[in-house]
Every structure is written in structure tokens, then in C-alpha cells.
Amino acid sequence: xxxxxxxxxATAAVAAFFIAVPLLFTGFSKKSVHKRIAVNDTGExxxxxxxxxxxxxxxxxxxxxxxxxxxFAIPMFVWDKNADxxxxxxxxxxxxDLYGRGFSDRPRxxxxxxxxxxxxxDLVSAAGVGASFHIAGISLGGAIAAHFSVKxxxxxxxxxxxxxxxxPSGESAVSGFIRTPVLGDYFFTxxxxxxxxxxxxxxxxxxxxxxxxxxxxxxxxxYLGYKRALLSTLRHFPMQNMEQAFLDxxxxxxxxxxxxxxxxxxxxxxxxxxxxxxxxxxxxxPIPDAGHISVYENPEAVNKYLIDFFQDN
Numbered sequence: 001x002x003x004x005x006x007x008x009x010a011t012a013a014v015a016a017f018f019i020a021v022p023l024l025f026t027g028f029s030k031k032s033v034h035k036r037i038a039v040n041d042t043g044e045x046x047x048x049x050x051x052x053x054x055x056x057x058x059x060x061x062x063x064x065x066x067x068x069x070x071x072f073a074i075p076m077f078v079w080d081k082n083a084d085x086x087x088x089x090x091x092x093x094x095x096x097d098l099y100g101r102g103f104s105d106r107p108r109x110x111x112x113x114x115x116x117x118x119x120x121x122d123l124v125s126a127a128g129v130g131a132s133f134h135i136a137g138i139s140l141g142g143a144i145a146a147h148f149s150v151k152x153x154x155x156x157x158x159x160x161x162x163x164x165x166x167x168p169s170g171e172s173a174v175s176g177f178i179r180t181p182v183l184g185d186y187f188f189t190x191x192x193x194x195x196x197x198x199x200x201x202x203x204x205x206x207x208x209x210x211x212x213x214x215x216x217x218x219x220x221x222x223y224l225g226y227k228r229a230l231l232s233t234l235r236h237f238p239m240q241n242m243e244q245a246f247l248d249x250x251x252x253x254x255x256x257x258x259x260x261x262x263x264x265x266x267x268x269x270x271x272x273x274x275x276x277x278x279x280x281x282x283x284x285x286p287i288p289d290a291g292h293i294s295v296y297e298n299p300e301a302v303n304k305y306l307i308d309f310f311q312d313n
Contacts, residue, residue, distance in 0.1 A: 051105025075102030100229020
């Protein structure tokens with residue numbers, strides 16, 4: 001065999017080694033979400049065919065139900081500063097962790113709009129929700145809320161969208177690269193933690209003002225299946241191409257509230273114009289002094305709009 005081919009084989013072997021080792025040992029460095037549940041002993045769980053769903057259902061049993069849907073990477077604790085305010089105003093709040101996040105299971109499936117739609121159906125059935133309810137969704141949760149509302153119009157009354165995903169907002173080259181099979185998996189495995197921590201800080205106008213939030217988010221990175229679920233969501237949920245769901249929501253005539261942090265660097269506030277064009281009946285209010293996660297950065301403003309909006313006419 002010539003030296004040329006020996007060099008090619010040696011180079012390929014070294015490359016394969018450096019690719020395989022991170023992929024092999026990253027899994028062993030992560031913790032099981034089931035052990036996390038055992039240690040924290042938190043919330044309730046709905047057992048479904050796809051896995052266990054972690055949720056909290058609190059408030060006046062006679063109150064109108066509000067379903068809260070979190071976004072792409074942050075579990076249901078993103079609503080910590082809103083749930084109690086809604087409960088104190090007489091609502092019954094149902095919030096949960098999407099599959100792959102928080103304390104919910106991480107099924108090996110395509111994380112698509114249809115998967116999350118099925119998750120909500122399973123959740124409301126297990127929680128014993130027998131009447132229609134309001135929905136509030138932030139970011140990815142906003143796109144899920146729009147999709148679910150048009151697929152099941154009889155189940156949903158009013159919809160609040162907070163900086164919803166679903167429209168073109170300028171995708172980075174890195175996001176496109178991550179969707180590439182094999183190479184994207186490798187990149188997300190070896191560099192995903194650092195990228196996600198950086199992305200989390202971009203959610204806020206003042207990221208250093210919320211050390212407890214950042215700490216809780218970084219704990220997510222320690223658990224098996226979290227990054228795999230995010231990667232599957234990037235690949236199978238059209239976060240920049242959900243316009244049809246919003247157009248259908250506009251045609252439904254349902255009451256819609258649209259809120260957006262004035263300093264949102266994740267999904268720019270200019271995207272609100274596309275949402276309003278698709279959903280012309282939406283009442284739009286910018287949230288001052290807040291970035292993408294306005295529900296946590298300026299909860300007083302957000303809570304006032306939510307409580308007023310969900311009140312019966």
C-alpha cells in the first residue's frame with residue numbers, strides 16, 4: 001500500500017476517534033431525569049403512551065382554566081412569576097414541561113407540532129379538564145398554542161401569544177448547520193452546552209439580574225435526553241414556517257392577545273407585524289424594559305395584560 005493511502009487511512013482514523021469519543025462519553029456524563037424526580041419529589045405526573053408528563057394544576061377548582069406553554073429550552077419554571085398572579089385573580093392554572101424538558105420524559109420521537117399537540121391532549125385528559133380553557137404560550141409555546149387552537153377550536157377559548165415562534169426571523173448559520181445529520185449531532189454534543197448558555201443570556205435585556213434563572217437553566221444541561229430533544233425540535237418543528245397555523249387562527253375569529261418584549265433579541269419585535277397581518281384581531285402590546293422572556297423580566301406588565309384579557313366579556 002502506498003504512503004499516500006496510509007496517510008489517508010491514518011487521517012480518517014484520527015478524525016473518527018475525535019468524533020466518536022465525545023459522542024460516546026457525553027452520554028455517560030449525564031444524569032437520569034428519573035433520579036432527578038426522586039431527589040426533588042415535585043409536582044404531578046401524567047402517564048401516557050409517549051411517557052410521563054410533569055405538570056402542576058393549581059388554583060380555585062371552580063375557576064376558569066389557563067394552560068401555560070413554555071418555550072424551546074426553558075421548562076415550565078419560566079412561568080413562576082405569572083402562575084401565582086393568575087391564581088390570585090381566580091384562575092385555575094395548568095402548566096407543564098414539554099417532552100424533553102424539565103421533569104417530563106424524553107421519548108425518542110420526532111419533536112413536531114403533532115407530537116406536542118398529542119402531549120396536550122394527553123395532559124388535559126389525565127388532569128381531568130372537562131371544559132374549554134384559555135391558552136398562553138411563549139416563543140415555541142406560542143407556535144404550539146396557535147397550532148393546537150386551530151386543530152381543536154372547541155377546546156380553546158382565548159389565546160395569549162408572547163413573542164411566538166413561527167415566522168421568519170433571521171436564522172443563524174449555526175442553526176442551519178445543527179440541522180445537518182451527523183455533523184449537527186457532533187457539534188451539538190461537543191459545543192451545545194456553551195451555545196445554549198450563551199443563548200439563554202440573550203433571552204434577557206439584563207441577564208445578570210436573574211442569577212437564579214440562569215442557574216436553574218444550566219441544571220437542564222446535566223440530564224440525559226435534553227439536548228437530543230432540543231435537536232429533534234430544531235429538525236422537526238418548523239419554527240420559522242408556521243404561518244398557516246396563524247392564518248387559520250386569524251380566520252377563526254378567536255380573541256387573541258399578542259405581547260412582545262421591546263428588547264427581544266431572539267425573535268425581534270418587528271416580527272409582530274407578520275403575526276398581526278396573519279391574525280388581524282390580535283390585540284398587540286409591547287412590554288417595556290424586557291427581552292424575549294418578558295414573562296419573567298417584567299411580570300407585572302405581562303400579568304396585568306393576561307388577567308385583563310382572560311376576564312369574561
